[in-house]
Structure formats: C-alpha cells, structure tokens
Ligand code: AMP
C-alpha cells in the first residue's frame with residue numbers, strides 16, 4: 001500500500017482533461033491506497049495572479065474534488081497554504097539544492113524564466129519536493145511535464161539522507177496505466193487545458209449542459225466520414241473516441257466499432273450525452289455544497305495534514321542542526337481553524 005499525492009493548482013477552472021487524467025484516478029484509488037489531495041495555492045503565486053481569483057478557484061477546486069467523489073474519510077484533502085510546514089520545508093530543502101539544479105528545470109524555461117520572472121518560479125520545484133517529502137509519499141502519479149520535478153525530489157531526498165542521516169522517504173513518479181490525454185476540441189493538436197487562450201474547445205466541469213453540448217457538436221473533425229480510430233491521421237475524431245472511451249471505460253477502438261456506417265454527427269451526439277451524463281451529477285453535488293461544508297473539510301484536512309507534516313519538519317530540523325522547533329501546546333489545533341467563509 002503505497003502512499004500517493006496529487007496537487008491541484010488553482011490557476012483556472014477545472015476541465016474534462018483534469019477529471020479524466022488526474023481527479024478520477026485519485027478518486028478510484030483512494031480506498032486502496034493512502035491518498036493525499038491538496039490545493040496547491042502557493043504554486044499559483046509563482047506567475048502573475050489575481051488574489052481574489054486564486055481564492056475563488058481554491059474553493060471551486062476543493063468543492064469539485066468533493067463533488068467528483070474524493071472522500072475526506074479516506075483521502076486527506078486540504079489547502080497547502082493552511083499548513084505552514086510546506087513553507088518551512090521549502091526553505092530547508094533549498095539548503096540542499098544548487099542554483100544550477102533549479103535553473104535546469106524545463107518548466108522554468110518554458111514559463112518564461114528570465115530576469116523578470118518571480119524568484120518563486122525558479123524555486124517552485126523545491127516547494128513541490130517539500131509537498132511530497134512532508135507526507136512520506138512513495139508514489140507520485142504525474143504526467144510527463146512533472147517527471148523532472150519528481151526526479152529532483154528524489155535527488156534532494158537522497159542527498160539529504162546521505163548528508164544528514166535518514167530523514168525522508170524517497171518517492172517515485174508513476175504514470176497512469178491508460179494515458180488518457182484529452183485534446184482541445186477546437187484544436188485537436190493541443191492539450192485541453194484550463195488556461196488555453198480560447199475556451200471554445202475546452203469542456204469545463206462547471207459548464208452548463210447546453211454549453212457542453214454546443215462545444216462538442218462544434219468540435220473540429222477531420223475530412224472523411226468514417227468513424228475510425230487513427231490518432232495520427234484523424235486527431236479530431238480520435239479525440240472524440242478517446243473522450244467517449246474514457247467516460248465509458250472502454251477502448252476507443254472498440255467504441256469506434258459501434259459507429260460503423262454512421263457519420264460524425266452520431267458520434268458527437270453520443271459524446272455530448274456521455275459528457276453531460278458524467279458532469280451533471282457532479283454539478284448537482286457541487287451546487288449542494290455550502291462554503292461552510294467546504295471550509296470544514298479543508299480545516300479538518302489541514303489539521304490532520306499538519307500533524308504528519310510537522311513531524312517530518314521536526315526530523316529535518318534536528319538532522320540539520322537546528323532545534324526541534326516550537327511544539328504546539330497539547331490539545332491546541334496545529335493550524336488556525338476558521339470555519340465558515342472562504343479566506
Ligand atoms: P494542469 O491543469 O495542467 O495543472 O494539470 C493538472 C492535472 O490534470 C495533471 O495531472 C495533468 O496531467 C492532468 N491533465 C490536465 N489536462 C489534461 C488533459 N487534457 N488530458 C489528460 N490529463 C490532463
């Protein structure tokens with residue numbers, strides 16, 4: 001039983017790719033494997049951000065994680081900024097990270113990493129390492145773009161353990177068995193993403209059903225009329241088959257077989273039906289959640305997360321030659337708990 005962690009950055013409204021690629025695997029695995037799911041709000045500060053939006057999206061992401069089936073009785077769900085140990089371990093790990101190592105990270109370069117970038121964009125992989133190491137995680141399910149960051153996490157954990165004595169569990173990256181990668185409906189050559197410039201081809205989890213249907217019916221397909229699964233030659237149709245396959249747990253090639261002799265219109269109708277059938281109940285559960293419900297879960301999650309995380313930081317502090325740190329008086333919560341309105 002390996003401990004797993006998933007982080008969700010509140011940088012945009014969640015879309016179907018997030019659901020299929022990241023949320024659903026966590027929901028399905030939470031009963032078999034100890035699971036940590038957190039809102040990575042500190043990570044949203046590494047690029048230009050709007051404070052009110054980060055706050056609203058953090059609440060939305062938390063609510064959607066609950067509505068899609070994250071069970072706080074099994075998984076640990078909390079907001080990163082509520083657990084100060086993330087920040088403390090971030091700094092301690094910076095002391096075992098070299099500048100060159102951070103500078104080599106591909107995402108730093110891709111996101112514009114130049115003289116004008118925030119320093120936190122350079123050090124963000126170290127914060128991610130802290131997120132993972134705090135919880136003694138063994139497996140980090142991530143897409144290819146995050147692989148390098150998990151490798152850095154391993155390097156830092158091993159280096160720390162070697163220099164200062166056994167302190168951290170060394171994690172490894174794992175990749176989803178079925179690598180469902182959903183493409184933008186309007187531009188099948190690119191990934192469906194929550195920050196894509198145009199939203200015409202992005203199915204947001206909270207889009208009303210008529211909007212979802214319209215976006216699917218307007219999806220760019222390819223020339224030809226036969227429904228066949230050929231991702232290279234016919235990426236638009238293949239993407240529709242991937243979506244339908246993912247939502248019905250079937251192989252997209254088998255799904256294509258159902259549409260023999262039928263046109264693209266029938267396929268689109270079936271995709272729209274499946275998307276709406278999946279998202280409508282999630283939207284219903286989301287709407288039924290109050291701010292208070294969400295804050296209660298997050299506050300409880302933060303308290304439980306801090307218990308584990310504070311123990312890890314204490315180990316790291318002592319290994320580094322610092323004191324064990326201040327201990328909260330017995331019985332007092334590890335983090336301030338403010339139930340009610342979003343903070
Ligand atoms: P992001 O929204 O890019 O920060 O990604 C958050 C998580 O959702 C990551 O685990 C991604 O791999 C996953 N994800 C995002 N977009 C897609 C997509 N279009 N298809 C599959 N997985 C995705």
Ligand code: TRP
Nearest residue numbers: 005006007008040043128131132
């Ligand atoms: N960096 C991840 C992303 O951009 C989000 C993230 C932050 C994360 N900390 C994490 C993912 C820890 C897994 C584990 O998607």
